[in-house]
Amino acid sequence: MKRIQYHQYGGPEVMRLEDFEPTPPSPGEVLVRVRAAAANPMDWGIRSGAMKMVTGRKFPRALGHDFAGVVEAVGEGVTRFTVGDEVLGGASIKASGAFAEMVLAAEKGLVRKPAELSFEEAAAIPTVGLTALQAVVKKGELRPGQSVFVNGCLGGVGRAAAQIALAHGASVGGSCRATATQDARDLGLDPIVGFDFDPTALVGRFDLVVDTAGTLPADAAKRMLKPGGRIVGIHPTPVNIAKSALPGPYHVLIARPVTEDLAEVARAAGRGELRVPVARAVPLSGAIAALTELERNGTPKGGKLIIAVE
Incomplete structure (x- = not known):
């Protein structure tokens, strides 16, 4: 072999x-x-x-x-x-x-x-799907009818997170490269902004902000939240872990290989709800x-x- x-x-x-x-x-x-x-x-x-x-x-x-x-x-x-x-x-x-x-x-x-x-x-599917599911549904506590913003919505985890959120009945917006806006639109995202976007136009619009790119400033993410909203980051650096331990809306995900979560991701892919x-x-x-x-x-x-x- x-x-x-x-x-x-x-x-x-x-x-x-x-x-x-x-x-x-x-x-x-x-x-x-x-x-x-x-x-x-x-x-x-x-x-x-x-x-x-x-x-x-x-x-x-x-x-x-x-x-x-x-x-x-x-x-x-x-x-x-x-x-x-x-x-x-x-x-x-x-x-x-x-x-x-x-x-x-x-x-x-x-x-x-x-x-x-x-x-x-x-x-x-496995790594990006598991990470996305746990960020959006488990750590993000998403409920149908809520609104989600995915920073880096066309990266591996970002694309999966957007699709999982849509499949769970959320409305989804996101950020991506300006040249890839049509790809994000084809996924069903709205609004779509560039990575260097001004958060002023998005103040108070989202129940959940998922930062898959690790580039969204915490203050900007907080301004985008509705009251009681959550921010989930997927990069468990020491700084992010410390920030997650403090009171407030920020939570960091340390993805884990949970069999039931992997099975859910596989079923979603089989139904066509998740494509990587x-x-x-x-x-x-x-x-x-x-x-x-x-x-x-x-x-x-x-x-x-x-x-x-x-």
């Missing part, structure tokens, strides 16, 4: 496509033959060593989190899946390993892939070059980089 791994923490130059021997699943684990995997910024954050307190110093380490594929084997005690089931989900942060021909994952980190989705579409665009798909043999380009240049834009595994 092949997978992308690295033998020391560092930049994209440490990635290697190498042989590995998949281990049989332990109790509660599922071995999945990967059909597609999706890149997320946290993948290179982990590889750079930003989470070494969690991931440790044992090498080689595998790369990649989000994937979709077919169950190859199940460990003792696994009850929700059998060999041949099509699934989507994520590997653990410590083990990772989705950029591979096979990956081990905990049963609780997987749900069934909706038949309506391709493997590429399904692989794009795929900007580019590359084979595993070309993944290192594509991942390097994405990390260094931010391309492709407008959707996910998918590694399609034959």
